[in-house]
Amino acid sequence: MLIKRLKTLAASLIPLLVVLPGAAYPDSQTSLNVFACEPEWAALAKVLGEDKLTIYSATTAMQDPHHIQARPSLIAKARRADLLICSGAELEVGWLPLLLRKASNQKIQPGQKGYFMAADHVEKLDVPLTLDRSLGDVHAEGNPHIHTSPENILRVAKVLSERLLDIDEKNADFYQNNYKLFEQRWRQSIIKWQQQAEVLKDINIITHHTYWSYLNHWANMNVLATLESIAGVSPSSGHLAKVKKKMAKNQVKMIIHVAYVSERPSVWLSEQTGVPVIALPASVDFQNGQSLELWFDGIINQLVTMP
Amino acid sequence: MAKFYMNSAISLVLSVSVFNALAASEAETGNTDTAGTDTVNEQKIQSLEQRIQDIESANSDKYMTETHAYKRVTNDGFNPAISVILDGLYSSYKNNPEDYNLPGYALGGEAELAPEGFSLGHSEITLSNNIDDKFFGQLTLAIAEHDNETVVELEEAFFETLSLAEGFTLRGGRFYSALGYLNQQHQHAWDFQDAPLVYRGIFGNQYFDDGLRLAYVAETDLFLELGAEMFAGKKYPAGGQHTGAGSWTGFINLGGDIGVSHSWQAGLSYWSADNIEREYGGHDHGGTAEVPVFAGDSKIIGANAVYKWAPDGNARQQNLKLQFEYFKRDDEGGLVLLNSNPLEQSTLNSKQDGYYAQLRWQFVRNWAMGVRYDRVDSNNSGSDQSVLDEAGLTSTGFVPTRTSVMAEWAPSEFSRVRLQYNRDDSYQVADDQVYLQYTFGVGAHGAHAY
Numbered sequence: 001m002l003i004k005r006l007k008t009l010a011a012s013l014i015p016l017l018v019v020l021p022g023a024a025y026p027d028s029q030t031s032l033n034v035f036a037c038e039p040e041w042a043a044l045a046k047v048l049g050e051d052k053l054t055i056y057s058a059t060t061a062m063q064d065p066h067h068i069q070a071r072p073s074l075i076a077k078a079r080r081a082d083l084l085i086c087s088g089a090e091l092e093v094g095w096l097p098l099l100l101r102k103a104s105n106q107k108i109q110p111g112q113k114g115y116f117m118a119a120d121h122v123e124k125l126d127v128p129l130t131l132d133r134s135l136g137d138v139h140a141e142g143n144p145h146i147h148t149s150p151e152n153i154l155r156v157a158k159v160l161s162e163r164l165l166d167i168d169e170k171n172a173d174f175y176q177n178n179y180k181l182f183e184q185r186w187r188q189s190i191i192k193w194q195q196q197a198e199v200l201k202d203i204n205i206i207t208h209h210t211y212w213s214y215l216n217h218w219a220n221m222n223v224l225a226t227l228e229s230i231a232g233v234s235p236s237s238g239h240l241a242k243v244k245k246k247m248a249k250n251q252v253k254m255i256i257h258v259a260y261v262s263e264r265p266s267v268w269l270s271e272q273t274g275v276p277v278i279a280l281p282a283s284v285d286f287q288n289g290q291s292l293e294l295w296f297d298g299i300i301n302q303l304v305t306m307p
Numbered sequence: 308m309a310k311f312y313m314n315s316a317i318s319l320v321l322s323v324s325v326f327n328a329l330a331a332s333e334a335e336t337g338n339t340d341t342a343g344t345d346t347v348n349e350q351k352i353q354s355l356e357q358r359i360q361d362i363e364s365a366n367s368d369k370y371m372t373e374t375h376a377y378k379r380v381t382n383d384g385f386n387p388a389i390s391v392i393l394d395g396l397y398s399s400y401k402n403n404p405e406d407y408n409l410p411g412y413a414l415g416g417e418a419e420l421a422p423e424g425f426s427l428g429h430s431e432i433t434l435s436n437n438i439d440d441k442f443f444g445q446l447t448l449a450i451a452e453h454d455n456e457t458v459v460e461l462e463e464a465f466f467e468t469l470s471l472a473e474g475f476t477l478r479g480g481r482f483y484s485a486l487g488y489l490n491q492q493h494q495h496a497w498d499f500q501d502a503p504l505v506y507r508g509i510f511g512n513q514y515f516d517d518g519l520r521l522a523y524v525a526e527t528d529l530f531l532e533l534g535a536e537m538f539a540g541k542k543y544p545a546g547g548q549h550t551g552a553g554s555w556t557g558f559i560n561l562g563g564d565i566g567v568s569h570s571w572q573a574g575l576s577y578w579s580a581d582n583i584e585r586e587y588g589g590h591d592h593g594g595t596a597e598v599p600v601f602a603g604d605s606k607i608i609g610a611n612a613v614y615k616w617a618p619d620g621n622a623r624q625q626n627l628k629l630q631f632e633y634f635k636r637d638d639e640g641g642l643v644l645l646n647s648n649p650l651e652q653s654t655l656n657s658k659q660d661g662y663y664a665q666l667r668w669q670f671v672r673n674w675a676m677g678v679r680y681d682r683v684d685s686n687n688s689g690s691d692q693s694v695l696d697e698a699g700l701t702s703t704g705f706v707p708t709r710t711s712v713m714a715e716w717a718p719s720e721f722s723r724v725r726l727q728y729n730r731d732d733s734y735q736v737a738d739d740q741v742y743l744q745y746t747f748g749v750g751a752h753g754a755h756a757y
């Protein structure tokens with residue numbers, strides 16, 4: 001009796017198991033599944049791979065990529081990924097190792113073709129001289145927010161396009177061609193942005209966190225102080241007072257913070273000193289189809305239109 | 308390439324000098340003439356920074372034509388990641404915590420209350436790392452005090468495959484069972500200092516044993532995980548000697564996102580152990596030499612659901628978590644009071660169930676509060692009611708409940724201080740319980756599990 005019932009149950013479940021995965025991914029045979037930890041890499045993959053890739057971004061520009069949990073939806077996406085693209089440099093240290101174990105997907109384990117860490121391919125800033133948690137949540141490998149420099153994007157694009165054609169050989173020509181087009185366009189854009197950013201050279205700015213280090217470095221802006229005296233720890237009132245004192249002695253153009261952090265410390269400082277605040281979007285609004293170029297255009301515009 | 312090395316060497320030397328200059332300026336801020344030295348130092352720093360920039364812009368090739376795979380320098384290397392959890396608390400009770408009991412439940416495992424006054428919770432040492440390209444390994448030692456004796460407990464020691472076959476994960480060794488949501492988290496990761504009543508009553512706080520787990524994550528858009536565990540069956544609420552598997556579990560978990568701000572997970576689980584000898588009162592301070600032992604078959608079913616919300620999915624400033632779990636245990640067999648003379652025994656047919664529901668709200672960065680409600684119930688019967696009475700399995704219609712509130716301050720990801728109050732109606736004389744608890748994590752970055 002029991003066996004008979006089990007048999008009926010199995011008979012009704014088996015077709016379901018066969019049909020479910022197939023139904024959910026009609027184009028899984030033709031396109032490569034890309035799991036991007038941050039939207040900038042999703043956007044980069046998009047421009048390099050276009051419709052050859054099905055791209056999922058684990059975070060949006062409004063999320064702090066450090067404070068993410070290995071939640072069920074991410075495990076399900078990582079399970080099916082052919083290629084994982086992340087910033088690396090310990091940015092995702094809190095959730096990526098766990099996610100990779102949970103998803104148990106051979107293709108995207110460290111050392112495999114499908115495991116791509118962008119920060120491995122550029123020169124990093126803010127590499128700490130000492131590793132001590134009293135200095136906050138320091139990243140031993142250096143600042144992981146490498147995408148804020150347009151030149152880093154170009155470097156990563158080159159290696160990423162090579163990786164794509166390594167994984168998906170049948171479309172090698174496509175990726176090669178696309179990279180060439182992208183490189184051309186991006187270099188022209190860099191020249192344009194450099195001209196625009198000329199006015200930013202040597203100006204003093206205050207930043208909330210070291211998020212924009214690569215951008216500041218690229219545009220030769222001078223970061224007078226950061227509001228977080230310790231990385232990842234909210235600005236203290238004592239430190240804010242110190243920053244305020246420092247600002248009184250120097251000419252400061254603007255206070256910059258990344259859009260996903262609380263604007264309150266920056267706004268307070270602005271009210272105290274009269275220096276304007278700008279909130280820069282942390283990354284590409286990939287979910288709404290924004291491109292890397294548009295995002296960067298926006299940032300440069302925000303910076304240069306500040307009086 | 309050589310250019311790059313020279314470049315970085317120069318920047319390194321210069322940044323050291325900048326660092327020194329900064330340190331000097333920090334040190335001097337204590338002096339009376341701070342303003343003057345500050346400006347001088349700042350000018351120094353600015354001129355040094357200018358020099359770095361000049362050198363870099365002179366040397367750097369704006370477009371690198373070849374790809375440089377820069378060497379990864381990490382702090383873990385071949386050594387396992389080490390993390391140490393320091394956990395301690397101050398407890399205050401209206402009643403004597405040694406008199407604690409849970410009517411309808413004979414307690415076992417680690418189900419006692421924390422001692423009055425200062426005490427340590429579980430101080431933990433966790434070592435973990437990838438073993439090779441196929442396996443991950445983890446060891447967790449807990450150092451705890453029971454009955455004035457410091458004991459080292461092996462909480463977890465397991466390996467796990469990294470990629471056995473598409474979607475399959477095999478775990479072996481000692482580990483916390485996946486039959487409950489909270490059960491898989493280490494105690495220091497819980498949102499309240501103490502275990503829910505249903506965990507205290509059914510699992511003796513938490514269930515682990517030695518065995519194997521096979522889990523499968525389906526290739527679907529909706530998260531679907533199926534798994535089964537086989538255990539030696541030695542640990543509470545199982546017990547006794549078994550050849551082969553003494554207990555086993557099956558579980559299914561579903562989960563996903565709703566838009567960008569909401570996520571959820573829900574699961575069902577089943578646990579079964581036949582021919583077990585479950586010894587109660589592992590840490591009972593009642594002073595009785597008579598130890599109740601249940602011999603027979605036991606089954607548990609469980610259900611859990613978790614929902615999380617964060618504005619724009621950014622949990623950093625604000626987030627909310629709702630959590631619910633239900634368990635029901637069915638015991639069928641006999642009850643013996645060991646060391647009684649003449650030997651007292653009875654048949655036992657026991658049905659125990661309960662749930663907790665809790666909410667944790669981080670309303671501003673670093674600060675959170677929570678509220679929890681607990682309820683357990685039981686229906687136990689046997690051939691000799693007096694034996695059940697002595698074992699603590701008689702509830703006489705009393706339904707234990709408890710309401711808890713807590714507030715916590717977590718200045719960073721690695722530290723937390725929590726104040727918790729329980730209105731404990733889980734035994735006949737209602738108790739007021741206050742806990743002040745600290746939890747610090749030293750070393751490797753912990754995993755952000757869901």
